[in-house]
Amino acid sequence: MSQMSEMIRNRYMIVSRLGEGGMADVYLALDTLLNREVAIKVLRGELSEDPINLLRFQREANAASALSHPNIVEIFDVGEEGGKHYIVMEYVRGKTLKQLIAQRGALDKEEAVALMKQLCSGVSEAHKNGIIHRDIKPQNILVKDDGTVKIADFGIATAQNAIQLTQADSVLGSVHYLAPECARGESASEQSDIYSLGIVFYELLTGGLPHTGDAPMQIALKHMREEIPSVRAFNPTLPTSIENIISKSTVKNKVHRYASTKLLCDDLASCLEEKRKQESLVVFESDQQVGETIVIDHVKKAEEPEKKSNLASILMGVGMGVVAIAFTIMMILSLSTPPQPRMVAIPDIAGMTFAQAREELESVGLTLSTSVRYELTDDIDFGLIFAVRPLVSTEVEIGTSISVSISNGKYFVVEDYVGRNIDEVRKLLENRRITIRLEREPNSDEEVGTILRQDILMPNDKLDPTRQYEIRLTIASNIELVLPNLIGSDVDSARATLEDQGVVVNLVQRSTEGMSEEELESITYGVVLEMTPTQGSYYIQHEDASVTLYYY
Incomplete structure (x- = not known):
């Protein structure tokens, strides 16, 4: 497939190699019948002899060709020729989502949500048709130049040098986006795809992955055991509605995730609405997996109570009576003489960091609220407090929680x-x-x-x-123009025409010395005889350029 002129089925002419995946090479080709560019994925020769790899390749063709959606790469043709199995698909001009993140880093929340809505819409269409993608990751998501998202690589679930972490029908792709249950060997499900979508959303908003490691197994274990870091720890200005979407998508226990991608799509559609920006943070209970066996200690048999003596009973009764009388006296005293609250003035903590302010407030008996408002400012450096509520110097009770606003950086x-x-x-x-x-x-x-x-x-x-x-x-x-035909025009008019367009003009009068009387009589004076560059030339006016007009 390396030759530029190679044809498939006398229809698809290979133009160039676009890249390679875990199982196949991808080429740009020209569909000579419909005169359009297409992408052709060709299963590598050594893999086409393996029935399992061939089955997975055919599964991708069958899965994707059954889907028709603006956010899924369209399949045009499937076939085999000369022992080469291929899929002809829509050629998407643009870049992968992974390349976009690598170039730009963290995206703003509006763009990230817009991309996720398209991505969820495509995955939802696959789920409605009973198809689980199993390998959702930015490398398999294409973004066209106009911002349209296209999901690719349905059913391809192996990669060169990748560790096999799941059973045969589970994802074998990148562990960075792998759901915990798949890492444990369970079958992939809609909720597995939803987990991967949550990781992609996290990466769009932070520019990085939640779990990394030196080996695939290490990363897989983190997905099984560790919580996804808070996205708002990376960017405190993100609304809690976005944090909640990521939490609900990536919760370890899949029964707590969205029941469908449709519900995830609906949540994304409203997450930036004003009424949702300050919604309460969703906290899930322990992620102990449903169906896991919990080993507990054997319950010890209760020992038979010993018989109490009459004296012990009497002493216990007297003791309880004394405690009751003391408690009654304390209640009466507390109701009759309520303590006066101790007051303290709020110290000036503006310009301090959160840690410095907490230490300052605690020194006078106050606490610093952990509910912090982060805002951009005109002139306050990142991380410094610029507003205090209640106001500095206000007298408040000891123990009062003080709220602050912290600069999230300066406006540009x-x-x-x-x-x-x-x-x-x-x-x-x-x-x-x-x-x-x-x-x-x-x-x-x-x-x-x-x-x-x-x-x-x-x-x-x-x-x-x-x-x-x-x-x-x-x-x-620079001035750019096609030089008009000025031959035969009055030389002064011709010069004015060019100079009005910003062209530098030189006039060269030709000598009539040595001409006969007859020749002199035939000359028309003051008109353009010749010009250089010639008429019709494409001319760019720069510092050293000029047009020369010749005349008698």
Whole structure:
């Protein structure tokens, strides 16, 4: 399959190799019948002789071809030729979700939720048709240039050098997204796919994986034993509704996960609504797996009570009477003389870190609330307190819990970039998550690269540094034009025509010395005889360029 001209079934012409997966090589090809680009997955020759691998390859073809959904890669054709088994599918221009995360890191919550809604919609369609993907991970998710998500690789469940962690019908893919029950050898289910979706959501929001390790088995054990880290520990500005979705998707006990991907889709659809941003955090009970055997100690037989003597009974009765009288006296005293509350002024903790403020408050008998509001500020450094509730110096009872707001960093303030060079502005916006949309405008008055106009993001706009933005900058560029035919035109008019378009013009008058009287009489003076570059040429006006007009 390495030759550019190789054909399959006299229809699909191989153009180039796109990559390789665990079982197959993928090629870009041209469907010569319908004149369209397609992707062709070809099972490797050494694997096609293995009935198990061949069955898995055919399972992918059967599974995906049974589905028709805008978020699932479409299958066009399946076949075998010359011992090579292949699947012809939709060619998706774009990149994998893994590549997107590697390039951009953590995505803002709006974009992450939008991608997840598409992903869930596609997986939900598969589940409705009785198909479990078994290997949901960013490497198997394609993102088109317009942002459309496409799920690929249905049914391929083995990888080269991968450790087999499950039974035959369970996922054999990446352990980073593997549900605990699959890691224990149980069959994959809808809830297994939902667990993988939760891990993908976590990765979109943090740019990293919740569990890592040196070996696949180590990572699998973490999925079975350890909780998924809080996504809000990475980004405290995320609403609890998002944290709850990840928690409910990745809870160890699958019976506590979403009952269906449809319910997960519904939750994603509303998670950014204002009413849900401050919802209570969902906490699941112990993740002891249903059906697991719990070993407990044997219950010891109760010893027979010894007979109590009459004296012991009398003494116990007297003692209980004394305790009752003492308790009654204490209650009367407490009701008649209520203690006056001790008051203390709230110290100035603005500008402190959380740890410093807690220590300061505890020194005067107050506590610091763990319910912290994180907000962007104009001039307060990340991690420092900028607001205190109740206000500093307010007299409160000892033991009162004090609430604070902590800076989540400074806003990025957009400057006025007009008149500055584009290279300078590019450096200023580096690592600011701002995409520059560049437009060029021919201009002879400004130096090439000078910014003429600024749109979308305007001066003094305040931006959240964790979000993605776009700015449109129009820069001065060289004059570009096709030279008109000026032969026979008045030389002064021709020069004016070109100069009005920003072209530098040279005039060269040809000598008539040595011409006969007859030749001189035939000359038309003051008109263009010749021009260089010639008429019809594509011309770019730069510092050293000019157009020369020749005349008598």
